[in-house]
Amino acid sequence: MKRLVMKFGGTSSADQARLDACAAQIAHQAADGTAIAVVVSAPAGMTDQLKQDVLRADEHNQWPDEGDAVLAAGEQINAALLAMALRRRGLKARSLTGWQAGILTDADHGQAKIHDIEAARLGTLIDGGTIAVIAGFQGLGPDGRITTLGRGGSDLSAVAVVAALKAQSCEIYTDVSGVYSADPRLAPKAQPIQSLSYDELLEMASQGAKVMQSRSVELAMAERVVLRIRSSFETGDDAFAGTQIDRQAGLERALVRAVSYSRDEARIMADLPADPATLSQIFKILSDADIQVDMIVQSPGKTAATSTLVFSLRRGDANQALDLLKNPCHNLALENIQLNRDMAKVSVIGIGLRSQTKMAHTMFEALFAQGIAIGAVATSETRISALVPSADVEIAVRALHSAYGLDTA
Amino acid sequence: MKRLVMKFGGTSSADQARLDACAAQIAHQAADGTAIAVVVSAPAGMTDQLKQDVLRADEHNQWPDEGDAVLAAGEQINAALLAMALRRRGLKARSLTGWQAGILTDADHGQAKIHDIEAARLGTLIDGGTIAVIAGFQGLGPDGRITTLGRGGSDLSAVAVVAALKAQSCEIYTDVSGVYSADPRLAPKAQPIQSLSYDELLEMASQGAKVMQSRSVELAMAERVVLRIRSSFETGDDAFAGTQIDRQAGLERALVRAVSYSRDEARIMADLPADPATLSQIFKILSDADIQVDMIVQSPGKTAATSTLVFSLRRGDANQALDLLKNPCHNLALENIQLNRDMAKVSVIGIGLRSQTKMAHTMFEALFAQGIAIGAVATSETRISALVPSADVEIAVRALHSAYGLDTA
Numbered sequence: 001m002k003r004l005v006m007k008f009g010g011t012s013s014a015d016q017a018r019l020d021a022c023a024a025q026i027a028h029q030a031a032d033g034t035a036i037a038v039v040v041s042a043p044a045g046m047t048d049q050l051k052q053d054v055l056r057a058d059e060h061n062q063w064p065d066e067g068d069a070v071l072a073a074g075e076q077i078n079a080a081l082l083a084m085a086l087r088r089r090g091l092k093a094r095s096l097t098g099w100q101a102g103i104l105t106d107a108d109h110g111q112a113k114i115h116d117i118e119a120a121r122l123g124t125l126i127d128g129g130t131i132a133v134i135a136g137f138q139g140l141g142p143d144g145r146i147t148t149l150g151r152g153g154s155d156l157s158a159v160a161v162v163a164a165l166k167a168q169s170c171e172i173y174t175d176v177s178g179v180y181s182a183d184p185r186l187a188p189k190a191q192p193i194q195s196l197s198y199d200e201l202l203e204m205a206s207q208g209a210k211v212m213q214s215r216s217v218e219l220a221m222a223e224r225v226v227l228r229i230r231s232s233f234e235t236g237d238d239a240f241a242g243t244q245i246d247r248q249a250g251l252e253r254a255l256v257r258a259v260s261y262s263r264d265e266a267r268i269m270a271d272l273p274a275d276p277a278t279l280s281q282i283f284k285i286l287s288d289a290d291i292q293v294d295m296i297v298q299s300p301g302k303t304a305a306t307s308t309l310v311f312s313l314r315r316g317d318a319n320q321a322l323d324l325l326k327n328p329c330h331n332l333a334l335e336n337i338q339l340n341r342d343m344a345k346v347s348v349i350g351i352g353l354r355s356q357t358k359m360a361h362t363m364f365e366a367l368f369a370q371g372i373a374i375g376a377v378a379t380s381e382t383r384i385s386a387l388v389p390s391a392d393v394e395i396a397v398r399a400l401h402s403a404y405g406l407d408t409a
Numbered sequence: 410m411k412r413l414v415m416k417f418g419g420t421s422s423a424d425q426a427r428l429d430a431c432a433a434q435i436a437h438q439a440a441d442g443t444a445i446a447v448v449v450s451a452p453a454g455m456t457d458q459l460k461q462d463v464l465r466a467d468e469h470n471q472w473p474d475e476g477d478a479v480l481a482a483g484e485q486i487n488a489a490l491l492a493m494a495l496r497r498r499g500l501k502a503r504s505l506t507g508w509q510a511g512i513l514t515d516a517d518h519g520q521a522k523i524h525d526i527e528a529a530r531l532g533t534l535i536d537g538g539t540i541a542v543i544a545g546f547q548g549l550g551p552d553g554r555i556t557t558l559g560r561g562g563s564d565l566s567a568v569a570v571v572a573a574l575k576a577q578s579c580e581i582y583t584d585v586s587g588v589y590s591a592d593p594r595l596a597p598k599a600q601p602i603q604s605l606s607y608d609e610l611l612e613m614a615s616q617g618a619k620v621m622q623s624r625s626v627e628l629a630m631a632e633r634v635v636l637r638i639r640s641s642f643e644t645g646d647d648a649f650a651g652t653q654i655d656r657q658a659g660l661e662r663a664l665v666r667a668v669s670y671s672r673d674e675a676r677i678m679a680d681l682p683a684d685p686a687t688l689s690q691i692f693k694i695l696s697d698a699d700i701q702v703d704m705i706v707q708s709p710g711k712t713a714a715t716s717t718l719v720f721s722l723r724r725g726d727a728n729q730a731l732d733l734l735k736n737p738c739h740n741l742a743l744e745n746i747q748l749n750r751d752m753a754k755v756s757v758i759g760i761g762l763r764s765q766t767k768m769a770h771t772m773f774e775a776l777f778a779q780g781i782a783i784g785a786v787a788t789s790e791t792r793i794s795a796l797v798p799s800a801d802v803e804i805a806v807r808a809l810h811s812a813y814g815l816d817t818a
Contacts, residue, residue: 016465016466019466050486053486053490054493056425057425057428057490057493057494057497058493058496062496063492063493063496065503066489066490066492066493066496066503066504067489067493069485069486069488069489069492069504069506070485070486070489070490072485073482073483073485073486074482076478076479076481076482076485077459077462077478077479077482079478080475080476080478080479081462081466081475081479083472083475083478084463084466084467084472084475084476085466087467087471087472087475088466088467094474094475094554095475095478097478097555099508100553100554144509145503145509146506
């Protein structure tokens with residue numbers, strides 16, 4: 001029997017009209033007798049409200065076990081409301097919380113990892129023609145307490161359920177009609193992408209494309225779960241069928257697949273002694289404080305004994321990083337420390353980019369033609385990124401989208 | 410080891426300040442090493458919101474199983490928030506949902522009955538010095554689904570937990586400082602009552618006093634659970650210790666204990682043939698429609714062959730009852746059917762009232778002296794009730810409170 005897992009996010013299920021739209025999508029897929037498990041998030045507004053309640057009660061997040069009991073309620077509510085929406089259409093459906101669905105996690109409250117899914121009962125339920133509507137984002141810890149899986153947890157639930165059910169595929173319904181070659185709000189010529197490899201999607205996610213959290217894509221890759229990312233609002237036979245993510249996709253096509261961006265960047269520059277010890281000490285201090293550093297460029301300084309360090313980091317971490325570097329206790333011998341908080345990062349994503357010098361050259365050229373100052377550049381197998389001033393991000397995305405030939409994909 | 414169950418209602422725990430006040434009460438009781446289980450309701454506002462969500466999704470209440478998954482979330486959230494409030498005071502506490510607390514019910518969703526509580530684990534938890542904060546109003550059905558217990562369900566949870574834990578007593582914290590001889594908002598001279606029997610409290614509850622639901626009092630009576638109803642807002646040594654409810658209370662005291670009222674009444678009058686068949690048919694039709702009839706008075710009609718029937722019922726049922734009685738299919742031969750929707754009921758509650766004719770006489774006299782028209786009267790072992798116009802209810806309560814000597818109890 002064909003088994004399908006469908007996942008609906010918070011914006012796709014935020015009110016009764018949208019839950020009805022989800023139910024219509026599910027009914028469409030169920031029409032041929034496919035056994036269906038649905039994973040649903042909480043509406044974004046409800047999650048925000050519950051998070052505020054938790055923050056008021058536990059300002060310093062000391063008690064994530066109790067926080068989880070609060071947060072998990074949102075998905076529990078929405079799963080039941082979606083089950084009712086399905087019943088209004090005359091379908092057999094029932095909601096399941098994480099613990100009812102047999103989703104077992106470790107005890108790491110707030111960011112629990114799924115250990116196992118006791119899926120036998122769930123499989124029997126859906127093979128018997130009942131649509132299971134599972135509350136995403138949550139599970140049952142080893143001590144019988146409710147756990148939550150952290151950001152993007154509902155995607156993770158969905159992928160894990162697919163693996164446990166040995167389902168054929170996983171459809172991730174969202175508020176866009178698939179993965180685009182760039183954010184359509186910034187780049188009007190952005191095109192929907194038919195298929196991507198896990199690597200490409202991972203690279204896009206890590207470069208700010210808000211499609212799926214990396215954890216879920218990694219799990220899908222490890223469990224060989226084929227994903228399809230599609231719109232929960234588009235129906236009908238001529239609707240775009242979404243972007244398929246699997247192992248093979250992307251191997252035979254043009255190199256650059258998409259342009260991503262993140263507005264949430266800052267840059268720190270400093271002069272320092274040209275010895276590796278200082279450099280390693282800097283990044284140890286930052287990493288001890290859980291500050292993630294992204295792009296790092298070291299260049300010769302004004303004298304042979306000094307060098308200039310430029311690195312980028314999340315804007316939210318910038319002030320703390322500056323304080324750490326300036327802290328006299330660390331004795332870092334840095335000079336001319338400068339922070340620029342208004343940076344953004346634009347990236348082009350594809351396969352085998354590092355080996356193609358032309359690819360980097362195209363980026364410099366395109367940004368230069370727009371008069372955009374490039375703060376730093378980094379390349380990997382699957383992307384080339386440039387740090388640019390925040391104000392230029394929109395022009396940069398459009399220019400790159402055009403320069404890499406994506407406007408007419 | 411001394412075990413105590415404390416229950417906090419929705420108004421007692423509606424926001425963080427009130428949860429803090431609850432935590433202070435709990436800390437006070439826990440100070441001498443008493444093992445404590447707390448049962449908590451959802452804040453009234455949250456329950457209303459969730460009920461609206463359910464009503465929108467399931468207008469005709471066809472799917473109470475899914476409704477329960479929605480409604481139970483409110484108590485789950487509030488239990489976790491209260492556990493956090495206790496931890497802010499440095500106390501050991503953890504929240505438990507109904508299923509985590511081992512509260513097992515039948516499958517009658519929306520109004521499930523508690524079958525059993527697997528309390529061994531709960532007992533070990535609280536004897537070990539952790540305050541258990543249990544989400545009231547909910548349990549686990551035989552099919553592993555979440556159930557709710559219906560109106561007043563949290564009181565029921567509390568009483569059942571007391572019985573299962575063999576706790577010494579059950580303190581019901583509410584927004585008044587105990588049971589009063591009348592509603593203090595209506596009768597400024599109302600006095601707090603030190604102790605009541607289960608029967609008296611039951612009679613008060615059934616006559617509109619919003620203290621505890623009858624089901625919970627009945628369970629307490631059956632399980633011999635001693636209740637204490639007290640204020641969640643009053644603290645300190647000179648605060649009123651609340652009203653104690655037990656078997657013995659009330660046997661040796663003055664007869665009338667309290668005046669209750671319900672504004673929510675309607676009255677139907679009709680002329681009908683003076684034969685018992687018609688009468689029994691009327692009440693069968695109403696009972697088939699789940700319409701509860703309260704006071705019934707039949708008196709001789711204008712001719713020997715007719716009689717006049719007066720009965721009272723809940724205002725919300727009145728239109729449906731009228732439609733049923735007028736429905737020609739039922740062929741009831743009723744004439745002059747009249748509905749008065751603006752009725753209220755005032756009752757005096759005590760023990761052995763029926764045998765005391767003076768007690769009924771005092772009621773007539775007191776209401777008559779105020780010029781209040783009495784629509785119907787009913788008596789039982791434990792109460793005398795009169796149907797009066799809604800507009801007169803306040804004057805009636807005060808007059809009765811005074812006439813039965815309660816002003817200076």
